[in-house]
Amino acid sequence: MRDVIGAATAAQTYFRASMDGCVAYMNTYTIPKLVQNRVRTWYNYTWASQGMLDESELLDKMPLVMRIAIAVDINLATFQKIQLFQGCDQQMLVDMLLRLKSIIYLPGDYVVMKGDIGKEMYIIKSGAVQVVGGPDNSIVFVTLKAGCVFGEISLLQSAKDGGNRRTANVRAYGFANLFVLEKKDLFDILVHYPESQKVLAKKGRQLIKSKAAAGAPAKEEKQKGLALFGQKPPTPKLLKAFGNLRKAGLLDKLKKAEEET
Numbered sequence: 127m128r129d130v131i132g133a134a135t136a137a138q139t140y141f142r143a144s145m146d147g148c149v150a151y152m153n154t155y156t157i158p159k160l161v162q163n164r165v166r167t168w169y170n171y172t173w174a175s176q177g178m179l180d181e182s183e184l185l186d187k188m189p190l191v192m193r194i195a196i197a198v199d200i201n202l203a204t205f206q207k208i209q210l211f212q213g214c215d216q217q218m219l220v221d222m223l224l225r226l227k228s229i230i231y232l233p234g235d236y237v238v239m240k241g242d243i244g245k246e247m248y249i250i251k252s253g254a255v256q257v258v259g260g261p262d263n264s265i266v267f268v269t270l271k272a273g274c275v276f277g278e279i280s281l282l283q284s285a286k287d288g289g290n291r292r293t294a295n296v297r298a299y300g301f302a303n304l305f306v307l308e309k310k311d312l313f314d315i316l317v318h319y320p321e322s323q324k325v326l327a328k329k330g331r332q333l334i335k336s337k338a339a340a341g342a343p344a345k346e347e348k349q350k351g352l353a354l355f356g357q358k359p360p361t362p363k364l365l366k367a368f369g370n371l372r373k374a375g376l377l378d379k380l381k382k383a384e385e386e387t
């Protein structure tokens with residue numbers, strides 16, 4: 127019993143020390159009170175909701191086999207239900223779970239801003255976000271809840287013609303606890319799963335179409351540019367010319383003429 131109380135007190139002390147350190151830091155740099163209050167709210171909410179400030183601190187110390195067991199136990203079922211990942215290799219999903227980072231956004235925080243370059247996608251762990259636009263972001267295109275994915279459009283398209291830009295603003299609706307998957311991590315994983323690459327590219331195309339139809343402004347020309355894994359490079363001009371020669375039988379004629387001379 128004494129051990130349990132001791133551990134709880136140690137955790138509380140750690141939390142207080144972290145928050146006090148952060149407040150001292152903000153005071154040193156005379157950070158505006160409004161921002162300071164938001165940071166305090168973040169600390170308090172994060173601590174109250176998950177009993178720690180950074181889950182990865184805890185998990186990173188564990189052997190891989192334990193991290194896999196925990197990740198599978200807590201999150202695999204959620205990921206298996208995500209439409210975007212259906213049909214993907216199960217092992218790929220496990221690899222993905224190991225790369226996730228957890229982050230909490232405060233009510234009204236913008237998670238992604240239209241026009242920014244997309245470098246990560248998000249899966250909602252708990253809470254909700256809204257895809258917004260129009261004057262003062264007053265139009266709510268859709269509200270996304272736990273288990274939904276967002277921020278994937280700019281990841282699944284090629285950088286060509288600005289396809290890697292965010293297509294809409296996404297704002298936390300209440301406290302939003304999100305998983306973040308970085309583009310680099312996603313692409314590193316997919317290199318090992320060519321079949322899942324194809325599944326994801328196809329799903330991505332379908333989702334982009336349905337989301338654009340649902341209201342938010344994914345541009346028509348961007349849908350065509352879906353190039354998760356790059357497009358086939360164009361055939362060099364010289365090779366094309368060579369191909370045409372063969373087709374026309376010109377090559378044979380030239381050879382014959384050469385032999386006759």
Ligand SMILES: Nc1ncnc2c1ncn2[C@@H]1O[C@@H]2COP(=O)(O)O[C@H]2[C@H]1O
Binds near residue numbers: 238278295340344
């Ligand atoms: N109509 C929609 N329905 C659901 N989500 C959307 C819709 N339009 C845009 N989004 C999401 O908003 C995100 C903004 O960043 P991305 O363009 O990377 O990816 C976008 C989608 O995930």
